[in-house]
Amino acid sequence: MYFEGRLDTAASAQTEVEMKPLYDCTGHDIILDCTQLEYISSSGLRLFLGLLKMAKPKGSHVYIRGINEDLRQVFAMTGFINLFEFK
């Protein structure tokens, strides 16, 4: 799945709907391509964490790809960076 621009509270509701099909993935590699993502808020982090929670027990791996240094710092600062796998 590709993300671009700002993943903030305003964008989260629609993004959540679009991410829903990923919740049902079983034994797949789920790649969240963040190459074009400029900003992520707590709402965006919650979406990623929610997906991780649903996908892991079903044997899927969630990878984050192409994240920029500023966003990586957000993941580090909140302590979530080691929950995800980065490509």
Add this chain to the structure above:
Amino acid sequence: MRLSPNCELLLQEFREKRQELLQLDNHVFELINQKLGQQGIELNSIEHRIKTEQSLAGKLERKGEKYHQLSDITDLVGMRIVTFYTDDVDKVAAIVTQLFDVDWNNSVDKRKLHELTSFGYNSLHYICRLREGSIPFEIQIRTALQHTWSAIEHDIGYKGAVKLPPQYRRQFSRLAGMLELADDEFSRLRTTMTEYRRQIQALVKSGNLSDVTLSTDSFRSYLELRPFDRLNQRIAAVNQAELFPASLMPFLPILEHFGMESLGEVQAMVDELSDAAYKLALSQLAVTDLDILSETVGLQNLCVVYILKHGGSHDDVKFIYDKLYGANDSNAFLADAIIHQYTAIGQ
């Protein structure tokens, strides 16, 4: 395949009762699986099945004269429970005895059948019935090593019609003896480790942390005391954040790398550096609206403060991130940023 008229009748009765046998098979499995789960016994595997028609026909052909009615055949429904430890074979056997009526005349503890000078197939075979009455069924209980031995013995033993010479049979017995010893040693090791964990937990609870060597077990017990909760809650309060549960075990190699040898040293870090760690986290989070944090946030900041207070370099900070997040060039950028923050708060 030629069967006697009586055996043909038994085979026909088996076909008619197939559904009933399937129900019994599932019922027995559910009863035992539930009870084992309640008792917290971890198993290597549990298999259950009803006999195939082909297998029954083969059995009737070989020794059909033994069976007068279908219930004389005690393995139409069968279950095999494979435990990790030899102690658990007895525990599972006790549970089976509690759940079902065991036909002791036809049940075999093959472990007790061996002569003192021989080794071989060790397994418990219980012939049981439901308490409320049913056709008999068989439950086999064995350890994973016994299972392996028996599977290999079956494979080799059935492959040729030629009788094995004594030296090969002796080699089999030696292997069986070795596995029996290994089974006992695994059980002994489990008991010793359980006892060690109990001692560590008692020391951690009594507060004598300096006496407790830092190890996987002791750190896990220490984490049960939730030593970083206070710091995490202070940090979370900055943005009224929700704390997301996460394992802190990945921090153990970092603490060991710092040269910490006891839980007392970890606790000293918490006592002495929590304020500085809070300030460091505050300086990062206050300028954001991030209101969800991982429970690792407190310890992560503590580690950074600890290493910088002890004269650590940029590479030492990067080492923390490499250990936690996997080695990555971007960790150098994270190390730069956090050192900048640390300097900015005047530590």
